[in-house]
């Protein structure tokens with residue numbers, strides 16, 4: 127990688143953002159959905175802090191973890207059924223209690239205005255993701271939306287990131303992945319894409335141990351982190 131992108135533009139050509147815990151604080155809605163689901167099976171609700179650590183590897187994994195936290199190990203058939211119900215329940219309240227992370231809208235607008243291509247690469251289903259981006263008025267700035275059901279596999283596998291680079295018509299070396307959790311940073315490493323980890327999201331692992339190229343406290347620190355990556359590569 128060099129300070130200029132493969133096409134001669136300023137680096138990075140594109141920034142790939144994770145969604146939950148990175149651009150949005152969605153756990154109040156997700157926890158509410160989990161807590162509508164569990165009582166249908168006679169189980170006690172979970173605390174928001176418990177649910178927060180279960181987000182990041184897709185809805186199915188979340189459901190598996192939520193039942194496991196109540197001592198229930200689901201076989202494939204039961205997990206399919208509960209996953210289906212969770213999709214219906216969560217699909218009804220995607221945005222009621224969800225908020226943009228501080229500064230996210232302005233940061234995206236600044237990059238968009240500056241000609242940097244933007245993508246959302248999330249393990250949340252693509253349809254839900256598009257509804258949420260529309261709700262926050264972000265869709266026009268996002269050049270590619272890749273969800274957990276868009277490709278054959280999900281983060282931490284690298285395929286979603288390669289697919290995103292293809293959709294944006296950028297070289298993967300011109301991309302930076304920004305996320306909060308192991309799935310994001312591992313996917314970036316597996317794809318050979320540089321990464322920034324943001325504190326304050328939903329990571330089960332301490333953010334400093336994720337192995338990101340740079341760790342930042344908030345999205346406001348992203349331009350500085352990208353400038354540091356640029357100068358270290360120049």
Ligand SMILES: O=C(O)COP(=O)(O)O
Pocket residue numbers: 144145146147181182183184185247248249250251307
């Ligand atoms: O696990 C999910 O459903 C989504 O999580 P992500 O946006 O952090 O990838």
Ligand SMILES: [Mg+2]
Pocket residue numbers: 144145146147148181182305306307327328
């Ligand atoms: Mg996340």
